[in-house]
Each structure stands twice: as structure tokens, then as C-alpha cells.
Amino acid sequence: MKRLLNMIIVFGLFFLACEIKPQPIEFGHDGCHYCSMGIVDAKFAAEIVTNTGKVYKYDSAECMIRSLRVLEGEPELVLVMDYAEPGTFIDAKTAVFLVSDDISSPMGANLSAFKSEEAITVHNKSDSIFDWTSIKDYLK
Amino acid sequence: MSIFRHCCTTLLFLLYPIFGTAQPITVCSTCSVQSIKSAVSNAEAGATIIVKAGTYQEHEIIIDKPITLIGQDTPTIDGEEMGSLFKIMSDSVMISGFRLKNVGFSHATNYAAVHLFESSDFIITKNILENVFFGILIERSKRGEISGNLISGESDAEFHSGNGIHGWNSSHLMISDNEITGLRDGIYLEFVDDSEIAGNESWGNIRYGLHFMFSNRDNYYNNEFRDNGSGVAVMFSKFINMKGNRFYKNWGTASFGLLLKEIYDAEIEGNDFYQNTVGIKVEGSTRINYKGNNIRENGWAIKVAGGCYTNIFTQNNFSYNSFDLSYNSKMNDNKFYENYWSSYTGYDLDKDGVGDVPFRPVKLFSYIVNRTPETVILLRSFFVDILNFSESVSPVFTPDNLADTRPLMKPYQ
Numbered sequence: 055m056k057r058l059l060n061m062i063i064v065f066g067l068f069f070l071a072c073e074i075k076p077q078p079i080e081f082g083h084d085g086c087h088y089c090s091m092g093i094v095d096a097k098f099a100a101e102i103v104t105n106t107g108k109v110y111k112y113d114s115a116e117c118m119i120r121s122l123r124v125l126e127g128e129p130e131l132v133l134v135m136d137y138a139e140p141g142t143f144i145d146a147k148t149a150v151f152l153v154s155d156d157i158s159s160p161m162g163a164n165l166s167a168f169k170s171e172e173a174i175t176v177h178n179k180s181d182s183i184f185d186w187t188s189i190k191d192y193l194k
Numbered sequence: 195m196s197i198f199r200h201c202c203t204t205l206l207f208l209l210y211p212i213f214g215t216a217q218p219i220t221v222c223s224t225c226s227v228q229s230i231k232s233a234v235s236n237a238e239a240g241a242t243i244i245v246k247a248g249t250y251q252e253h254e255i256i257i258d259k260p261i262t263l264i265g266q267d268t269p270t271i272d273g274e275e276m277g278s279l280f281k282i283m284s285d286s287v288m289i290s291g292f293r294l295k296n297v298g299f300s301h302a303t304n305y306a307a308v309h310l311f312e313s314s315d316f317i318i319t320k321n322i323l324e325n326v327f328f329g330i331l332i333e334r335s336k337r338g339e340i341s342g343n344l345i346s347g348e349s350d351a352e353f354h355s356g357n358g359i360h361g362w363n364s365s366h367l368m369i370s371d372n373e374i375t376g377l378r379d380g381i382y383l384e385f386v387d388d389s390e391i392a393g394n395e396s397w398g399n400i401r402y403g404l405h406f407m408f409s410n411r412d413n414y415y416n417n418e419f420r421d422n423g424s425g426v427a428v429m430f431s432k433f434i435n436m437k438g439n440r441f442y443k444n445w446g447t448a449s450f451g452l453l454l455k456e457i458y459d460a461e462i463e464g465n466d467f468y469q470n471t472v473g474i475k476v477e478g479s480t481r482i483n484y485k486g487n488n489i490r491e492n493g494w495a496i497k498v499a500g501g502c503y504t505n506i507f508t509q510n511n512f513s514y515n516s517f518d519l520s521y522n523s524k525m526n527d528n529k530f531y532e533n534y535w536s537s538y539t540g541y542d543l544d545k546d547g548v549g550d551v552p553f554r555p556v557k558l559f560s561y562i563v564n565r566t567p568e569t570v571i572l573l574r575s576f577f578v579d580i581l582n583f584s585e586s587v588s589p590v591f592t593p594d595n596l597a598d599t600r601p602l603m604k605p606y607q
Binding site for chain 1: 301302362378384400401402407408423424427429430446447448450453455475477
């Protein structure tokens with residue numbers, strides 16, 4: 055009986071590990087999968103979860119987008135942190151991306167992500183706004 | 195004689211405009227001027243303001259003319275977490291001898307104890323900065339000295355913290371003999387050229403002790419980086435000299451003594467790497483000379499990842515590291531020669547101080563650990579010894595030409 059229970063726990067853990075869900079970023083401890091920099095800024099971090107449940111963490115959206123080209127595995131969830139609400143993930147595929155000289159991001163692309171265009175609080179005439187498809191082209 | 199006297203008077207007369215406003219403005223709780231802000235607004239360009247001991251609750255003190263501010267017996271300026279303390283927008287400003295505390299925090303604005311903007315020829319020296327968001331923020335400025343300051347943040351604020359000394363788009367800075375702790379990066383330099391960083395002690399910071407981004411022709415020497423997330427990161431930069439620094443005890447899953455990424459033409463000489471998870475991690479870096487470094491008791495002495503060319507390792511001492519080298523790309527034209535390796539078991543029959551058989555620093559097991567980190571628990575097992583031995587007899591996985599052909603028998607002095 056005890057053995058059966060143990061087996062159930064082991065199998066349970068096995069399936070738990072494969073579940074496709076975002077993993078919280080431990081600021082100050084996790085490193086960026088692409089550039090090796092420590093992840094410390096909750097305004098810019100990003101994450102990818104592949105269809106096998108493997109989690110990749112990034113210090114910035116620009117690192118996450120650049121790593122898509124060389125990623126092992128098929129991305130299932132693509133998440134970026136909301137600049138207006140630091141620490142909360144939003145779906146990168148529906149997010150609005152801002153490139154502004156007023157916001158310097160960790161890897162120098164001056165890139166930040168927002169839930170919607172109305173949420174963008176910084177306005178400057180040099181700013182440009184992108185969606186998920188166009189930002190990938192922009193960073194090529 | 196009279197000519198001499200005449201000369202003296204003329205000289206004094208000529209110098210008069212420089213020392214012109216001879217009387218400095220004194221600020222204290224019983225003086226006629228009781229706040230630093232009013233002293234600054236009353237002062238003429240070139241004036242000296244002496245602030246006596248006491249606590250001054252002030253923030254956003256804007257300095258828009260050349261002024262020397264001297265704190266006598268360490269007066270305290272308390273920003274009450276409302277914003278920046280000093281905002282300097284003029285040339286030739288000096289701030290010395292203050293205790294600056296409680297800088298405000300904001301997601302949108304980088305508040306600092308001292309914020310320099312488009313300034314030059316400034317001196318910020320011998321101040322104590324406590325509970326800061328950013329310590330000293332330098333933007334679009336040049337020819338400045340930042341020395342002998344003690345900068346600390348509240349380390350429990352975790353990712354809310356800013357950087358101790360943050361330089362952006364500046365040049366010719368001299369950052370020396372500061373102690374920095376409890377911040378994000380101790381010193382962060384982005385687009386900062388032709389600068390010197392010397393004799394600083396940067397410890398207990400969340401991310402890096404010192405961090406270069408897109409900066410060229412900088413020297414850093416004789417600094418100590420201890421117990422940080424990682425010691426120093428040099429990224430996307432050219433011509434950085436790193437000499438005589440100490441990288442101690444940077445431990446953690448993503449920790450390095452020194453991280454090099456996309457850098458060119460650097461000299462890394464006479465540094466001491468002691469008890470770091472990874473001593474040096476190198477990625478995409480070209481024309482780097484590693485010479486005379488002590489790399490001792492680290493998890494990995496050096497990890498080399500892809501795209502490295504013309505890296506030369508010579509006269510370094512690799513002592514008692516769990517792994518000497520991890521190498522997961524082509525050998526390219528990187529060279530290892532005349533280093534001392536404590537795990538070298540060869541012999542020296544001709545007694546010339548150089549081992550007669552080459553040393554292969556990459557162990558097969560370090561490949562396995564790179565792919566599956568959990569296997570590290572097998573590190574001291576007999577099985578792994580056999581694995582490493584069989585690989586060293588006939589290399590299959592490790593690059594055949596990755597060897598120190600002239601390993602030293604004794605540590606390099």
C-alpha cells in the first residue's frame with residue numbers, strides 16, 4: 055500500500071513538472087537565458103514556456119525576442135512584464151511595445167511592453183509603437 | 195624690493211576676482227541662512243558654502259552655477275524619501291563631507307542622492323549616502339571625480355533598488371576609493387568612455403559589483419568585488435583593461451566572478467578570482483589576453499561559450515578549482531600555454547620547470563554537467579574518475595587540440 059502511495063506521488067510530480075504554466079521570476083537570483091545577466095528589473099523581465107513545460111527566463115523583452123530564433127523547443131506561452139504594472143506578466147502576442155528614448159531597458163533597445171496603447175504614459179515625438187509581429191521585425 | 199612688493203600687489207589684484215567673494219556663506223540652525231536651498235540661491239557663481247553640523251530636511255536642491263559645498267562635521271541632508279537630494283546642472287561643482295539620506299523611490303523617475311546632468315569638472319568626495327534609490331547618477335557629463343564616498347541602499351528593498359554610481363553617456367570620469375553596498379549594481383556604466391575605476395570596494399549588491407554596457411577605453415584596477423550577485427560584467431564594450439582586481443565569493447546559480455559578453459581587445463592581468471561559482475565566463479569575445487591571474491577554489495575556473503577568437507591564456511595559476519575549464523564551442527584560435535594547473539599530474543624530466551606532457555584542462559565530466567547540471571552530485575565518484583581517465587587517454591568529446599602544451603610545474607609568481 056505504502057509503495058503504491060509512493061508511486062502515485064512520484065508520478066504526480068512527474069506530471070506536475072510537465073504542466074505548461076508560467077513560473078515566477080526570482081529577482082536577484084535568476085539569470086537571463088540569452089545574455090546571462092542577472093534579472094533584477096520587474097519592469098522589463100520576460101519569460102517563455104515551451105510546449106514541453108520548459109521555462110526560459112529573460113531580463114528584457116529584447117533578449118526574449120532575440121532568443122526566439124535560437125530556442126530549443128516550441129514556445130507555448132510568451133510573456134512580458136507590464137511596464138505600467140511591474141511584476142505582472144502579460145501575453146506578448148497581444149501586448150503593445152514601445153521604443154522610447156525616455157525608457158532605457160536592460161539591453162539597450164529602449165523597449166518596454168504595455169497592456170494596451172492607452173496604458174502608455176510616456177509620450178515623446180521620437181517614440182514608436184509596435185505590436186508583436188512588427189517588434190520582431192524591428193529587432194532583426 | 196619695492197618691485198617685488200609691487201609685483202605681489204599686482205598679483206593679488208589679478209587673483210582677486212578668483213577668490214573674489216572671499217567670505218563663504220555659512221549655513222546652520224542659528225545662522226542667518228538656515229537652509230541649503232536659500233544659501234545656493236543667494237550665492238554668486240564661484241562661491242563657497244559651508245554647512246555646519248545638523249539635520250536639514252531638504253530635497254530637490256538645484257545647483258545651476260559653479261559652487262563649492264562643504265559639510266563641516268558631516269551635516270545630514272534628509273530627503274524624507276521625496277525625490278532627489280542634489281540636482282547639479284552646472285560645471286565646476288564640488289560637494290564634500292555630507293551625509294545624504296532617504297532618497298525617494300519611483301518606477302518612472304530615477305531619483306538619486308546626487309544627480310549630475312550635463313555637468314563637467316565636478317568633484318563629489320567623502321560623502322556618506324544612506325538609504326538611496328540611486329546613489330550618484332551621472333548623465334551627459336564629463337571630467338568628474340567621484341571618490342571616497344560610502345554608498346549604501348536598503349538591501350531588503352530587493353528589486354526596487356537602483357545603482358550606487360550610475361554613469362550614462364559620459365566620459366573621463368575618475369571613480370575611486372568608494373565603498374558601495376546593498377544596491378542593484380554597485381557601479382553601472384552605460385556609454386561611458388575613457389574612464390578610470392580604481393580602489394573601490396563593491397560588495398553585497400544584488401546584481402553586479404561593476405557593470406559595463408557599450409562603454410569603451412576604460413580601465414578598472416585594484417578594486418574588490420565580494421559577495422555580489424556576480425562580480426563584474428563587461429558587455430558590448432571595447433578596450434577595457436582589468437588589472438589587479440579581487441573577485442571574491444560570488445556564489446549562486448547564475449553567479450560569476452567576471453562575465454564577458456561581446457567584448458573586444460581587453461587585457462585581464464594580475465587579478466585574483468577566489469571562491470566564485472564560475473571564475474570567468476566568456477561569450478562572443480575576441481582578442482582578450484589573460485595573463486598572470488590567480489584563479490583558485492572556484493566551481494569552474496573558466497567557462498568559454500561560443501564565438502570566442504584569439505583569446506590567449508598564459509602565466510595564470512589554476513589552483514584547486516572543481517573544474518578548470520568548460521568549453522562548448524570550437525577551439526578556434528584561442529591559446530593556452532605556460533599556465534600552472536594544480537590538477538596536472540605530468541612530469542618534468544629535463545627540469546626546465548615546464549611539464550613534458552601536455553595538460554588537457556577540459557574533463558569529459560564537465561561536458562556532462564553542462565548538459566545536465568544535476569549530475570554534479572557524482573563529482574567525487576569513482577565512476578567519474580574512470581570516465582575522465584578514459585577520455586584523457588583517447589579524447590572523443592573534448593577538443594583534441596585544447597591543451598596547454600607547456601604547463602608550468604610551479605605556480606607563476
